[in-house]
Amino acid sequence: MAINKPLDNAVPFAQDGLKNTIPVESGNGNAASMTLGFPPITMQPKSTGGLPPSGKDMNAILNQLSQHQVWLNAGGMYPFSADYAAQIGGYHTGAVVQSDDGRSAFISIQDNNANNPNQLQTGWKPYGGQILLTTLANAIFHIGYRFMTGNSSYNPAIALEALFGYQTTWYLWPYIPVGVANTSASLGEIVMVGGAGIQAATTRIWERLPDGASAPTYNLTATQTTVNEGAQVTFNLATTGVAQGTPVDWNITGIQSADISPNALSGQFIVGADGTASKTITIVADEVTEGTETLKFTLTYISGKFVNVTISDTSILPEQIVTISSDQPAGLNLRSAFVQLYGEPTANTKAVFVVESGVTIVAATAESAAIYCGVWASGSTREIRIMSNALVAGRGGKGGDGGGDGNVGDPGWQEFPAQDGETGGTAIEAEIGSPVTVNNYGLIAGGAGGGGAGGGAGKPDGTVRGMGSSPGGGGAPYGLAGVPRYSNYDVPSADRAKDATLNTGGQGGASYTEPSTAIWAAGGNGGNIGLNGQVGGEAQSGNSVYMTPGQSGGLAGFIYQGPVTINNLSDGQTKGRTP
Known part of the structure; x- marks a missing residue:
């Protein structure tokens, strides 16, 4: 016969009805009691003196019984009660009670059990809930248990908290054993027997300590925070709670093995009887230009334990000097000058170019630089020392050409407009x-x-529209004068546009009066070294109806272009534009 689950009941019988309080012992008359129930008088005919049972007693009995039914339907368990145990002579074998915190259950393993399992578990065993999980966890992860994981961020104190019900105490081994030397060695020294795939870099071994025990501590220091190549630095380890002879793994990053002696980038401290250990290394003076480096010394398996030491590169190769003692009128290519003396530069090259006092370096054209540095090996360095009274200058810009002429309708009569001065180099x-x-x-x-x-x-008569004009002077140094392009340009040689000298811009062409009363203004002077060229003069003629303004002077060239750092020392100066 199928048995169906009865309906759950959330309300005790007669919860709001009239009820008596049922006594334990027999009451008077027809009153019910826990010992007799309804007394015999309620079961006699009224004709022989019987009394009817009380409806309030009936409500009370059913209410009391259904309260337990509601409690059980709601998933309730009964906690241990000393009073109840005294009334029944102690709990029997197999009785189950709930812990005071509601998270565990205990089962009695003896009769007449009056022990409170929340205080004394004699006669009781864990039956369910947290107490059972904690008991099982302690049986598996006992004191001294060693737990190996390939997850470097795993912490069993946190991961097993739900199982134990509290955070247990664990010790992270500061090294990873790799096996045994012979069969008499302790099996506890073996990381893994038969198997592969666990990387030592991420392997961690945890050992459980007694609850509340102090975990080992590690303090790592270095004798120096900055050290020169060729010097020594010692790393000191101080521990507490770590047994004598315990290895503590370390590793070094940030440098190459060839940078230190001994050249191992990993190893082990061996903790002494006083809980300390040390490791001394020498920084190799390798005569390789590396710049400042940072050595990081880390305890491999102890999170957050490291020290940094700055290594100053004091073994840099000597400077390789190129002296420029003569003028360079067509500019200077630094790399070519270096190769001619020393051969191809390397990453360790430190090139120094000295431009001696009184030497002048001028670019060959306004389109090239006076000093072109070229492309060098990464890691190399370059310095230019420009001594007093030496000059490094871009080539001056050409003066603007004068305007040409032409009759109306002639081919090309408008092809020769007056021009701006050109930019310096x-x-x-x-x-x-x-x-x-x-x-x-x-x-x-x-x-x-x-x-x-x-x-x-x-x-003004409209037959000739020649917009002839005087050309501009060249910019310093050595910029060429502009060219006159008017066919009837008749200016004395001394008044014509001039090329620039080293430091001074050339004069612009003088103003010119054409016989038919058209007046063309003078060309602008070329700029002195490092300056803009002057604008040309504006034509003036009372009779002319066709006039043009003066053309713009060229801009001064750049002092530098690209990654150039200039330090003006003593009387050092710069002139011109910056990028």
């Missing part, structure tokens, strides 16, 4: 990835801009 240029430092005691200047051509005017 760059003094020093470096390529990305090959920076240069310049310590300047002399003058570094961009080439000056050329002067702009002057404005011109045409004849």
